Amino acid sequence: MRRPKLRKASKRMTCSKRFKIQKKVREHKRKVKKQAKNSGSRKQKKDLSIPNDAPFKEAILREAELRKERREELKKAQKLERQKELAKKRNLEAKRSDPAETKQAKKKGDKKETKQPKSTKIHSVSEKSFCLEVNKVIEASDVVLEVLDARDPLGSRCVEAEQAVLRFPNKRLLFVLNKTDLVPKENVEKWLLSLNKEIPTLSFKCSTQVHERNLKKKRNIIPGRIDVTKGTVCFGSSALLRLLHELCPSKTDGIKVGLIGFANVGKSSLINSLKQAHVCNVGAVKGTTKILQEVNIDSQIKVIDSPGLVVSPNNQDVAITLRSAFQVNDSDVMKAAHVILKHCDKQQVMLQYNIPDFRNPLEFLTLLSRKRGMLKKGGVPDTESAGNLFLNDWLGARLSYNSQPQTPACDYITPEVTNRMQKGINLELLAQDNTESVKALKCPSSASSIRFTSAGLINGVMDVNEIMKQEESEAETEEDEQDMEEEDASEAEEEESQDISREAKTTPEAATTLSKEAPRSVCFDKVEEKVDDTYDFNSDFI
Incomplete structure (x- = not known):
């Protein structure tokens, strides 16, 4: 007798059931990962201990400890600097958000915000x-x-x-x-x-x-291989x-x-x-x-x-840009390119980078960015990346x-x-x-x-x-400049207030007309009477 064909069970299921299963799987994987992280099941680093037979073991250990202490001191100093900067920012924000501030202080604050910081020593x-x-x-x-x-x-x-x-x-x-x-x-x-x-x-x-x-x-190099x-x-x-x-x-x-x-x-x-x-x-x-x-x-x-x-x-600007121990900021790239181009032959630079004649460093960087395909959205030449490339060529071991x-x-x-x-x-x-x-x-x-x-x-x-x-002298010069700007702003405000008062004294009729035309102030503190907004069908549909 021929055996009847058995129909296989369908694997179809409702969407809600499938999504529940996927959610549970994700939660399970997250839990397993968290447990592994807490238990510390990662591979531990090997302790590179110095053998007792090694000569000058005590001196090596002492040097390692001193190096570790220096690193910790550096980290602490950097942390303190960061905390000071954060405290300054918070104080400035608190002053700006204070409602009892006068208009004069607000104007001063706006001027301080618009003023760009000078290229001072950041890495002191x-x-x-x-x-x-x-x-x-x-x-x-x-x-x-x-x-x-x-x-x-x-x-x-x-x-x-x-x-x-x-x-x-x-x-x-x-x-x-x-x-x-x-x-x-x-x-x-x-x-x-x-x-x-x-x-x-x-x-x-x-x-x-x-x-x-x-x-x-x-590492172990296998003999017979290059x-x-x-x-x-x-x-x-x-x-x-x-x-x-x-x-x-x-x-x-x-x-x-x-x-x-x-x-x-x-x-x-x-x-x-x-x-x-x-x-x-x-x-x-x-x-x-x-x-x-x-x-x-x-x-x-x-x-x-x-x-x-x-x-x-x-020193001269060329010496500072080429020999400084720290990287040049993105804002100073144009200045650094201008300084380097001033001290080298223009025709040889054009031949080196295969670029036509240029009048200023900005034009040079735009031509270089187009030549190297450094473009932003909309085909705008990326002069910053071109400037960084130019500086890296001069600082590194590429350019002759x-x-x-x-x-x-x-x-x-x-x-x-x-x-x-x-x-x-x-x-x-x-x-x-x-x-x-x-x-x-x-x-x-x-x-x-x-x-x-x-x-x-x-x-x-x-x-x-x-x-x-140097840091103290730079801080003093910055403070003096800020004081001078504040004095100028206060003098300008005093002159404006004096001019307004003179106009008011000379033309009393204008002052009266202004007071008449002034808009009335609206008070929102009074509680309005509740009005019944229910729709009356009898009155409207008669």
């Missing part, structure tokens, strides 16, 4: 910490390497930092000319000759670190290590080498290139390094990384520009100082290493590199008290 706390960290690096190190940008070596030298190093009779100061692959070879050779007359200088080219993955981190993540070749590392080993007092005793320099000259990249591993954080953004960091290169050499030097506000060698008037570098710095260094070997590294480089031609007029030696700030004085 970080400036102080940067100064302290750099001074600690100079004090702790036996040899100080000042890293210079080969595109503008004179504009990357700090007078105050060099003087602070030369005050110590036992410390050595050396120059490292970094980013030599972005400058024509002839220009590099001229700069090496002029700088070696004062202080021993070494040419250097860091391994190109476009991204973090281009540097090898600690490590693609490794950066390109570094030039000058072997010569620098040999020079530092020459300065060591003996084979058993080591030295501490401190790195100083302005922001984006390549201090952290130099350490990574010497160590051949990603040890220090590197980035095109200014102020990436905020605290000192010690790295052991080998058994004898320990390198100390430092944050960027603080630029004094008394060069400045002509000059002989600066350095009173503090005497022939005695040069002899003391050259003592114990084989100058012939140093010159040979420099020529070999320059020959091996792939440098741009003089036609493709932009000519740049240097601002000269830069004045830095090495004392925290100077920053405090």
Whole structure:
């Protein structure tokens, strides 16, 4: 007998039932996630404990504790600043919302609101910490390497930092000319000759670190395979290590080498290139390094990384924009572009960016934004993003520009100082290493590199008290300006009130007509009598 076909049960259901099921599933998943979060089922970080057999264990632990304390102090200071700013904002809002305020105070408040804040020192706390960290690096190190940008070596030298190093009779100061692959070879050779007359200088080219993955981190590399993540070749590392080993007092005793320099000259990249591993954080953004960091290169050499030097506000605008330890605000992008364009050849900039002739920086940024496709809604050129791109090219290691060698008037570098710095260094070997590294480089031609007029030696700030004085003077000037504006506003109001009173006295008839024509005031406090709004059909439909 044939078996009858059984009909399968239908999976259809009402919408309300389906929505209830979905809601319960969502609630269940949310509950599970919350329980996992409270229970702490995430992967815990491994405790990188130092073994007992490791040498200088106590010193390493002490350094780690000190670094932790500094970070906490910085956080506390930043928190206090934020709280003060919030308190100021609340006070201003309370004053504005106060109904008992007079018209005069309201007008003053409106003027204060419309007034744009000046480009004052926003990062005062970080400036102080940067100064302290750099001074600690100079004090702790036996040899100080000042890293210079080969595109503008004179504009990357700090007078105050060099003087602070030369005050110590036992410390050595050396120059490292970094980013030599972005400058024509002839220009590099001229700069090496002029700088070696004062202080021993070494040419250097860091391994190109476009991204973090281009540097090898600690991991197991399988033999027989090419490590693609490794950066390109570094030039000058072997010569620098040999020079530092020459300065060591003996084979058993080591030295501490401190790195100083302005922001984006390549201090952290130099350490990574010497160590051949990603040890220090590197980035095109200014102020990436905020605290000192010690790295052991080998058994004898320990390198100390430092944050960027603080630029004094008394310098030229070019020096402040290019060498400042902090990022340029979006509001100051136009000013920074104008300053840079003023100090470089216009035709070479046009050829570099493939842009037609321009009259002012705004026109240049509009042409650049259209060329790169940086447009806002409605096809409006985005000048802010174009300005940031232009600044990043000049600050980072992308654009090639060069400045002509000059002989600066350095009173503090005497022939005695040069002899003391050259003592114990084989100058012939140093010159040979420099020529070999320059020959091996792939440098741009003089036609493709932009000519740049240097601002000269830069004045830095090495004392925290100077920053405090600058802040006080800026606050005083701001208060004086506010007082002057308030006085002007009060005088203008007094004059207006006097004019009105004179008109009223001279024309009494006009005052009477105004009083007659004045609208009557309506009182809403009286309670109106209740009127019966019911509809009477008998009266309306008769």
